[in-house]
Amino acid sequence: MMGVNKTLVLLLAGGVGSRLNVLVQTRAKPAVPFGGLYRIIDFSLSNVMNSGLTRVGVLTQYKPMSLMKHLGTGAAWDFTGRTRGVTVLPPKTGFKDSDWYKGTADAVRQNIDFIKAYPSKEVLILSGDHIYQMDFDHMIGVHRRKKADVTIGMMVVPLEDIHQFGTGITDKNDRIIEWEEKPKIARTNLASMGIYVFDTEYLLKLLEENREAVDFGMHIIPTAISRDNVFAYPFDSYWRDVGTVQAYWQANMDLLREDSGISPELWVIRSNAESGGEMADRCPAKFASGAVVKNSLVSAGCIIEGEVVNSVLSPGVVVAAGAVVRDSVVFDDCHIGQGTTVDLTIMDKQVAIGRNAKIGFGDKTVANEKYPSHLYTGISLIGKKSILPDDVEIGRNCIISPLQAAENFDSLHIPDGMTL
Amino acid sequence: MKLKPKVLAMVLAGGRVDELNVLTYYRPKSAVPFGGFARVIDFPLSNLMQSGLDRVAILSQFRSFSLINHIGSGAAWDMIGRYRGISILPPSTGHSSSSWYRGSADSVYQNIDFIKYHAPEVVIILSGDHVYNMKYQEMIQYHRDKDADLTIACLEVPMEKAHRFGVASIDDEDGRTGGRLTQYREKPSNPNSNWASMTIFCFKPEVLLQVLEANNREDNSFEFGRDILPRLMTEQRKVYGYKFYDYWGYTRTIEEFWQTNMDLLGSDPKIDFKQWGIRTNLEHRGIRDFQPLKIGNHAQVQDSLIYNGCVVDGSVERSILFPGVYVKKGAVVRNSVLFFNNVIGENTVIDKVVSDVNTVFGEQARVGEAGTVSERRATVVGWNNHVPGGAVIGSDCTIYPELSPEKFNHEIHNGEIIR
Numbered sequence: 001m002m003g004v005n006k007t008l009v010l011l012l013a014g015g016v017g018s019r020l021n022v023l024v025q026t027r028a029k030p031a032v033p034f035g036g037l038y039r040i041i042d043f044s045l046s047n048v049m050n051s052g053l054t055r056v057g058v059l060t061q062y063k064p065m066s067l068m069k070h071l072g073t074g075a076a077w078d079f080t081g082r083t084r085g086v087t088v089l090p091p092k093t094g095f096k097d098s099d100w101y102k103g104t105a106d107a108v109r110q111n112i113d114f115i116k117a118y119p120s121k122e123v124l125i126l127s128g129d130h131i132y133q134m135d136f137d138h139m140i141g142v143h144r145r146k147k148a149d150v151t152i153g154m155m156v157v158p159l160e161d162i163h164q165f166g167t168g169i170t171d172k173n174d175r176i177i178e179w180e181e182k183p184k185i186a187r188t189n190l191a192s193m194g195i196y197v198f199d200t201e202y203l204l205k206l207l208e209e210n211r212e213a214v215d216f217g218m219h220i221i222p223t224a225i226s227r228d229n230v231f232a233y234p235f236d237s238y239w240r241d242v243g244t245v246q247a248y249w250q251a252n253m254d255l256l257r258e259d260s261g262i263s264p265e266l267w268v269i270r271s272n273a274e275s276g277g278e279m280a281d282r283c284p285a286k287f288a289s290g291a292v293v294k295n296s297l298v299s300a301g302c303i304i305e306g307e308v309v310n311s312v313l314s315p316g317v318v319v320a321a322g323a324v325v326r327d328s329v330v331f332d333d334c335h336i337g338q339g340t341t342v343d344l345t346i347m348d349k350q351v352a353i354g355r356n357a358k359i360g361f362g363d364k365t366v367a368n369e370k371y372p373s374h375l376y377t378g379i380s381l382i383g384k385k386s387i388l389p390d391d392v393e394i395g396r397n398c399i400i401s402p403l404q405a406a407e408n409f410d411s412l413h414i415p416d417g418m419t420l
Numbered sequence: 421m422k423l424k425p426k427v428l429a430m431v432l433a434g435g436r437v438d439e440l441n442v443l444t445y446y447r448p449k450s451a452v453p454f455g456g457f458a459r460v461i462d463f464p465l466s467n468l469m470q471s472g473l474d475r476v477a478i479l480s481q482f483r484s485f486s487l488i489n490h491i492g493s494g495a496a497w498d499m500i501g502r503y504r505g506i507s508i509l510p511p512s513t514g515h516s517s518s519s520w521y522r523g524s525a526d527s528v529y530q531n532i533d534f535i536k537y538h539a540p541e542v543v544i545i546l547s548g549d550h551v552y553n554m555k556y557q558e559m560i561q562y563h564r565d566k567d568a569d570l571t572i573a574c575l576e577v578p579m580e581k582a583h584r585f586g587v588a589s590i591d592d593e594d595g596r597t598g599g600r601l602t603q604y605r606e607k608p609s610n611p612n613s614n615w616a617s618m619t620i621f622c623f624k625p626e627v628l629l630q631v632l633e634a635n636n637r638e639d640n641s642f643e644f645g646r647d648i649l650p651r652l653m654t655e656q657r658k659v660y661g662y663k664f665y666d667y668w669g670y671t672r673t674i675e676e677f678w679q680t681n682m683d684l685l686g687s688d689p690k691i692d693f694k695q696w697g698i699r700t701n702l703e704h705r706g707i708r709d710f711q712p713l714k715i716g717n718h719a720q721v722q723d724s725l726i727y728n729g730c731v732v733d734g735s736v737e738r739s740i741l742f743p744g745v746y747v748k749k750g751a752v753v754r755n756s757v758l759f760f761n762n763v764i765g766e767n768t769v770i771d772k773v774v775s776d777v778n779t780v781f782g783e784q785a786r787v788g789e790a791g792t793v794s795e796r797r798a799t800v801v802g803w804n805n806h807v808p809g810g811a812v813i814g815s816d817c818t819i820y821p822e823l824s825p826e827k828f829n830h831e832i833h834n835g836e837i838i839r
Contacts, residue, residue: 036712037728265711265729273708281496281700283693284456284725284740285713293721297712300457300728301694304721313712 008120013128014061022383027066030128041128049077051136054084076272103214132239133267153195165191166217354390362395366416425475428540433548442802447486450548461548471556474504479527496701523642529632547619551669553696563622569657573620585616586645590661782809
């Protein structure tokens with residue numbers, strides 16, 4: 001695609017994702033590690049790459065350092081070259097002292113300069129929060145064939161979940177004739193995936209005419225539907241919003257099931273292996289005599305002496321002899337001491353657990369006291385770089401915040417639902 | 421100028437060894453895969469990087485494609501920058517001469533311009549074929565302290581193996597550190613010393629240039645060990661031996677290659693990738709892009725190294741698996757080194773096998789005998805073979821690359837060579 005017959009990509013990566021709790025304490029949601037070697041945003045970026053799109057703006061706001069390090073030059077997704085590039089677009093001061101992005105549409109409006117700097121036929125707007133594979137090139141083709149002003153990626157979701165989404169009612173040509181944002185009473189099960197193809201001129205006009213509009217789903221899309229040609233682009237494969245601890249854990253576990261429909265390898269998902277700081281040329285995973293490993297993903301640089309079952313391990317995790325890791329997601333360079341059991345736990349990077357500890361045991365129905373809406377199915381969270389002493393016992397739905405030193409544990413028993 | 425490197429490193433990477441025939445069919449020995457993700461040349465290159473030597477030339481002429489691919493930009497070893505870089509120097513045609521490299525010394529001689537251009541204070545010439553961890557800067561310091569014309573690194577080998585190496589007699593000038601060479605003999609039939617040359621040479625550039633020119637003018641053979649060292653000894657130059665005491669893995673035969681890989685395993689391995697700081701080029705074969713190793717419900721894994729991109733649902737013991745190896749349910753892989761993208765079919769048993777890339781073993785095949793591992797030799801399988809289901813192949817067999825399937829119709833007995 002030469003000249004202006006091109007599509008510019010804007011990737012919204014500013015979301016806080018606060019329901020992921022300690023996992024987003026030091027990083028934005030798109031930068032949260034996933035599936036051993038990836039970050040959540042890798043799925044969107046790789047979809048962009050595999051769709052042949054080469055010019056990307058990434059809109060950041062919340063804790064962008066980790067994300068910016070991860071993007072690097074963009075070379076991991078082939079975004080370096082004469083007509084290629086990834087540009088980080090943070091909020092900036094303008095007429096006012098600071099203009100934080102007030103919503104998705106506001107964020108795009110504040111980067112109109114960027115849109116104009118790279119003349120395009122369409123702008124593809126998507127979020128960096130989801131786990132899926134999609135061919136945007138095909139979507140853009142459909143958008144062009146239908147001569148749409150806007151095309152929205154949409155999929156059928158369970159009726160009980162529909163209140164979280166923008167919803168559309170379509171005619172037989174997939175044209176959207178009615179729109180409801182996060183309806184309390186479901187009239188359809190067709191939900192917006194937050195993926196929009198806009199004709200560039202149409203987008204600029206709409207943003208100009210509706211200067212108060214800050215959100216696509218709330219303001220821009222309903223206006224467009226009422227006046228112009230807005231089409232749904234139906235999607236029916238694996239797609240997950242991993243914005244809750246439960247959904248995040250489940251999507252990781254889906255990687256372990258053949259029939260789940262998720263496959264980073266078949267989807268050609270790429271990551272920036274150098275973003276973690278340490279160079280990525282770790283040696284192969286090492287399994288000692290006596291290791292037991294079942295139904296798990298194990299990344300390079302891990303050392304397994306103990307037992308690992310139904311778990312996803314990022315690079316450099318050490319599971320010492322006699323230790324057991326079960327139904328858990330363990331990020332880079334965690335150390336599980338001898339004789340320690342880890343069950344149903346998500347462990348952020350560089351956590352060190354002493355010997356003979358029990359992490360995650362007790363009553364799964366006791367929700368977290370402080371964040372009952374975040375943790376209520378039994379999963380416990382251990383924050384980045386925490387050091388847990390020998391013999392410590394941590395219950396279900398517990399939260400250990402980042403950087404806890406072993407001395408901070410007044411008691412070696414953290415009951416179900418407690419936060420330290 | 422502080423930034424400009426004072427030491428120029430030249431890596432001899434053109435070698436191809438008959439005994440490693442099958443594995444060096446399509447690549448020089450230095451580019452042979454090693455240890456589940458690396459190549460042999462990663463060891464000297466990482467040593468150079470850790471030693472702060474980052475102006476490097478690689479001399480290669482045999483099947484260089486795999487090597488050139490592996491070196492890439494040199495960024496993997498941080499050898500890209502204003503004064504840092506890796507140059508691959510193949511044989512070239514020119515005004516005065518045009519010929520293939522006639523030997524290790526000739527390959528350096530044909531690149532004298534390159535040395536003169538960089539005008540280093542020390543030229544370090546080393547082989548790209550060995551597995552070891554060495555701080556070259558300590559050896560270079562010794563070379564400078566002695567104001568030596570040449571310093572060679574040596575290590576003690578068992579006396580009964582000394583005849584396979586260049587052997588030096590070293591006096592007691594500096595005790596454990598090293599001393600002056602009193603004698604040097606290349607592969608002597610009756611060695612009187614067991615200090616073997618590791619093919620690591622620190623030269624004074626002017627001495628190197630003189631001896632290479634004399635060698636080119638007067639001799640018919642152009643090898644460092646056979647020709648250059650004896651010539652310097654005869655000239656009574658200041659030649660020193662620098663003694664090395666740690667692990668040195670050499671891989672001239674399949675059995676040695678297998679053993680050196682096995683030295684990565686066990687509870688106290690002789691080779692420690694992490695501690696040694698071994699770097700490889702993750703772009704080569706796209707190894708950075710493989711997903712994590714997937715271990716299934718039927719898997720058993722003991723004392724093994726397995727890289728990203730493998731899928732293991734069978735049993736793996738004392739083995740090393742490169743990216744993309746698939747061990748299916750019921751399959752058993754023991755004492756083996758499997759290069760990229762091997763597939764081991766259901767209920768197939770392979771024991772003490774080195775298998776090159778893209779080889780597929782069907783179901784219910786047997787490769788390598790069972791029994792005590794030290795009493796039988798490794799079987800080597802060349803790349804892009806399809807060993808059909810039910811095939812039986814013994815120990816110490818050599819299977820050439822890309823054979824047609826009917827070659828496996830009969831049982832292949834111990835020691836057979838199939839080509």
